[in-house]
Amino acid sequence: MLVAKESELRGKYDIEWKITGVASRRIGWVADPNGLDPQSILNHQWPEAPAWKKCQNVRQWLAYADPSVFFEISSLERRTGQPAIDHIKAALESGAHAVSANKGPVVHAYRELRDLARSKGLKFLFESTVMDGTPIFSMFPHSLPAVELRGFRGLLNSTSNVVLTEMEKGLSFDEAVKKAQEIGVAETDPSDDLDGWDAAVKVAALAIVLMDEPLRLDQVDRTGIRALTPQQVRAARAAGMRYKLICRAERTADGVRASVRPEQLPMTDPFALLEGTTSAIRFDLDVFGLSIIEHKPGVIATAYGLLADFIRAVK
Amino acid sequence: MLVAKESELRGKYDIEWKITGVASRRIGWVADPNGLDPQSILNHQWPEAPAWKKCQNVRQWLAYADPSVFFEISSLERRTGQPAIDHIKAALESGAHAVSANKGPVVHAYRELRDLARSKGLKFLFESTVMDGTPIFSMFPHSLPAVELRGFRGLLNSTSNVVLTEMEKGLSFDEAVKKAQEIGVAETDPSDDLDGWDAAVKVAALAIVLMDEPLRLDQVDRTGIRALTPQQVRAARAAGMRYKLICRAERTADGVRASVRPEQLPMTDPFALLEGTTSAIRFDLDVFGLSIIEHKPGVIATAYGLLADFIRAVK
Numbered sequence: 072m073l074v075a076k077e078s079e080l081r082g083k084y085d086i087e088w089k090i091t092g093v094a095s096r097r098i099g100w101v102a103d104p105n106g107l108d109p110q111s112i113l114n115h116q117w118p119e120a121p122a123w124k125k126c127q128n129v130r131q132w133l134a135y136a137d138p139s140v141f142f143e144i145s146s147l148e149r150r151t152g153q154p155a156i157d158h159i160k161a162a163l164e165s166g167a168h169a170v171s172a173n174k175g176p177v178v179h180a181y182r183e184l185r186d187l188a189r190s191k192g193l194k195f196l197f198e199s200t201v202m203d204g205t206p207i208f209s210m211f212p213h214s215l216p217a218v219e220l221r222g223f224r225g226l227l228n229s230t231s232n233v234v235l236t237e238m239e240k241g242l243s244f245d246e247a248v249k250k251a252q253e254i255g256v257a258e259t260d261p262s263d264d265l266d267g268w269d270a271a272v273k274v275a276a277l278a279i280v281l282m283d284e285p286l287r288l289d290q291v292d293r294t295g296i297r298a299l300t301p302q303q304v305r306a307a308r309a310a311g312m313r314y315k316l317i318c319r320a321e322r323t324a325d326g327v328r329a330s331v332r333p334e335q336l337p338m339t340d341p342f343a344l345l346e347g348t349t350s351a352i353r354f355d356l357d358v359f360g361l362s363i364i365e366h367k368p369g370v371i372a373t374a375y376g377l378l379a380d381f382i383r384a385v386k
Numbered sequence: 387m388l389v390a391k392e393s394e395l396r397g398k399y400d401i402e403w404k405i406t407g408v409a410s411r412r413i414g415w416v417a418d419p420n421g422l423d424p425q426s427i428l429n430h431q432w433p434e435a436p437a438w439k440k441c442q443n444v445r446q447w448l449a450y451a452d453p454s455v456f457f458e459i460s461s462l463e464r465r466t467g468q469p470a471i472d473h474i475k476a477a478l479e480s481g482a483h484a485v486s487a488n489k490g491p492v493v494h495a496y497r498e499l500r501d502l503a504r505s506k507g508l509k510f511l512f513e514s515t516v517m518d519g520t521p522i523f524s525m526f527p528h529s530l531p532a533v534e535l536r537g538f539r540g541l542l543n544s545t546s547n548v549v550l551t552e553m554e555k556g557l558s559f560d561e562a563v564k565k566a567q568e569i570g571v572a573e574t575d576p577s578d579d580l581d582g583w584d585a586a587v588k589v590a591a592l593a594i595v596l597m598d599e600p601l602r603l604d605q606v607d608r609t610g611i612r613a614l615t616p617q618q619v620r621a622a623r624a625a626g627m628r629y630k631l632i633c634r635a636e637r638t639a640d641g642v643r644a645s646v647r648p649e650q651l652p653m654t655d656p657f658a659l660l661e662g663t664t665s666a667i668r669f670d671l672d673v674f675g676l677s678i679i680e681h682k683p684g685v686i687a688t689a690y691g692l693l694a695d696f697i698r699a700v701k
Contacts, residue, residue: 079532198529204673206521206529213528214513214521216697217394218690341656341679353681358519358690360681364656368674375533375673382531 072374073381074109084382092136099125100132129158133165140384142377143171149263149272149288152179163187163195168384170377172199177276178288194384199376201227201273202350205365209383211281218356220281222321225352226342227273230257230264231296231316235333236346238304239313244297256348267295267316267331274318274329277352282320284327292330299333307335313343321355387689388696389424399697407451415441417451444473448480455699457692458486464578464587464603467494478502478510483699485692487514492591493603509699514691516542516588517665520680524698526596533671535596537636540667541657542588545572545579546611546631550648551661553619554628559612571663582610582631582646589633589644592667597635599642607645614648622650628658636670 073080073088080086089106101107103123111117126132133141141162145155152175159169159176160183169188171177176184177197188195198208206214226232230248233256237247248265251257263269271291278286296316304314312335320329336343345351345364353362365372388395388403395401404421416422418438426432441447448456456477460470467490474484474491484503486492491499492512503510513523521529541547545563548571552562563580566572578584586606593601611631619629627650635644651658660666660679668677680687 076532083532205676206525209529210521210525213698214524214694216694217391217398338653339659341659344654344656344659353679359683359687360679361520362677362679362681364668364675364677364679366668366675366677372674379529379531383528 072371072378074113076378080382084386086382086385091138092132094129094132100128102126102132102136104135104137129161130165133161133167138162138165138167140381141165141167141169142381143169143173143176144377145173147173147175147263147269147272149175149178149268152176156180156184159184159195160187163191163193166191166193168194168196170380170384171195171197172373172377173197174200174272174276177280178272181276181279182285194380196380196384197276198380199373200276202352202363202365203368203372204374204376204379205350205363205368205372207277207352207363208280209379215356215361218358220322221355221357222319223277223281223352223354224342225270225273225277225318225350226315226345227318227350227352228264228267228270228316229348229350230261231267231270232345232349233257233347234265235296235299235304235314235316238299238301239308241301241305243301244299265295265297267293270316270318270331271329274320274331278320278327278329282322282327284322286327286329290329292328292332294332296333311338312336313338315342315345317342387686387693389428391693395697399701401697401700406453407447409444409447415443415447417441417447419450419452444476445480448476448482453477453480453482455696456480456482456484457696458484458488458491459692460488462488462490462578462584462587464490464493464583467491471495471499474499474510475502478506478508481506481508483509483511485695485699486510486512487688487692488512489515489587489591492595493587496591496594497600509695511695511699512591513695514688515591517667517678517680518683518687519689519691519694520665520678520683520687522592522667522678523595524694530671530676533673535637536670536672537634538592538596538667538669539657540585540588540592540633540665541630541660542633542665542667543579543582543585543631544663544665545576546582546585547660547664548572548662549580550611550614550619550629550631553614553616554623556616556620558616559614580610580612582608585631585633585646586644589635589646593635593642593644597637597642599637601642601644605644607643607647609647611648626653627651628653630657630660632657 092102094100155173156176162169184195233251234247237250271293275286278284314333317334318331351364407417409415470488471491477484499510548566549562552565586608593599629648632649633646666679
């Protein structure tokens with residue numbers, strides 16, 4: 072995405088960039104303050120040492136790579152949000168903006184990371200964590216100032232959506248999961264999706280950031296789609312309804328109540344028509360209702376969210 | 387809206403305000419640099435002179451009221467955009483930010499007003515012109531940087547939407563128009579809505595601003611809903627389809643092609659489900675498809691768009 076948008080970044084935003092470090096479980100902490108070649112990285116081709124150096128840990132790596140922006144895109148660890156939280160802290164403390172596509176740090180350490188970033192005059196941004204690059208977290212402060220967000224309803228988990236659609240078409244639960252894996256939507260272990268954890272983490276992230284509510288993940292009332300039988304799913308369809316895994320949050324006198332559970336929607340509900348990786352959210356504001364639908368995103372949509380945060384961080 | 391959000395404006399945004407001038411065809415150019423009482427204005431009660439002064443024209447009024455922000459909310463004059471354009475120019479030249487809910491100045495003088503505002507270090511904002519306060523014009527530069535907007539499809543005229551729904555239910559065209567007037571959606575002379583002018587002006591405004599295309603209103607291929615008979619509308623419904631007045635714009639090798647015309651949508655299209663004052667737009671971006679739906683807005687939604695622009699202008 073950085074390469075694809077390079078000329079626009081330079082021409083329209085006056086942004087030049089180089090990649091001074093890359094790290095993953097497989098390659099370790101690789102850094103070169105003079106810049107690594109993006110095309111070589113994309114092709115998994117590494118130049119001969121000593122053009123680059125392998126560091127021992129995140130702090131050594133940050134010190135050597137000296138980034139102005141740090142991208143955190145490791146997988147979700149839903150229980151603790153680690154080690155992503157520690158990595159983001161280290162990056163902010165080293166003077167780099169932090170851009171994350173990982174929901175864990177938002178759910179487990181939003182206020183701490185936000186305040187740390189502020190105290191350093193830096194940004195902690197995470198647009199890609201919910202609905203990829205679709206404007207959600209960046210939209211509220213700028214485009215919806217002074218609104219009261221009373222609640223929201225979302226269709227936010229692609230795997231569940233694909234599995235339910237395939238069950239409607241006649242597949243068993245296991246066959247439907249296999250289909251979702253084959254088309255690249257579901258992971259090898261899709262438990263977090265099927266048990267509603269992915270959706271619950273998204274609800275919590277939205278409530279914590281947009282509703283300023285210190286919601287814990289275990290406070291989200293969560294039911295996944297495992298208990299639904301193909302018979303139930305097809306009976307609903309025959310009756311003009313459709314099961315969807317629906318996320319909800321609502322502000323009440325006792326704080327925000329949040330849930331994730333399968334619901335039967337009538338075919339007159341726009342959410343009932345959404346299939347595949349399409350996701351959607353409806354915000355209940357004091358001034359109007361606002362729905363946002365992201366149609367059939369691929370991995371490029373997540374990458375775009377990181378790029379958009381990058382532009383917002385450095386401009 | 388200013389009164390309703392007063393404590394939030396002060397507490398969250400550190401914005402204090404007073405109304406130093408109000409003008410309309412009926413009351414003339416009323417100004418008081420010490421501030422007019424908002425509650426009296428809402429009640430159409432005017433204090434005794436000489437607490438306030440009636441000016442002769444917009445420049446005298448601006449000079450006496452000395453505003454930092456000017457709100458332009460006169461009715462659309464679709465042929466020339468006047469006198470709103472001249473009023474906005476005068477306001478910008480006097481040193482005030484200009485916030486407009488009127489599409490005319492955007493369609494007839496966008497670049498001139500944008501450049502004038504820039505040259506003065508001021509803002510010319512107009513979020514309320516399309517879909518009220520729903521994030522559109524404010525969303526693109528901030529939340530969708532570096533995207534390529536290839537085209538869009540919108541359902542943007544409430545009157546047509548209500549009239550078509552009422553015709554589906556069995557009313558004649560004239561009865562349906564009367565119904566739309568009774569519920570406060572259609573104006574006394576609804577021609578601009580029924581002939582597709584309102585929708586065409588919105589398409590032009592979106593293409594001019596978001597696609598950077600100097601589209602003229604007469605370049606929008608425009609068909610309204612007058613030619614549709616109740617028989618056609620009901621036959622479509624019986625066949626599982628629904629007529630909606632659809633706006634389209636698409637970037638082609640020869641520039642942007644734009645149209646407004648009634649189209650039959652299948653009931654599997656989320657736009658087919660939208661009724662009443664609900665409006666929607668789907669943007670075709672290079673990174674994903676993005677739909678935005680504004681559910682059942684009232685006049686407060688337009689007022690909110692002006693308030694949001696006000697906050698963006700002064701912060």
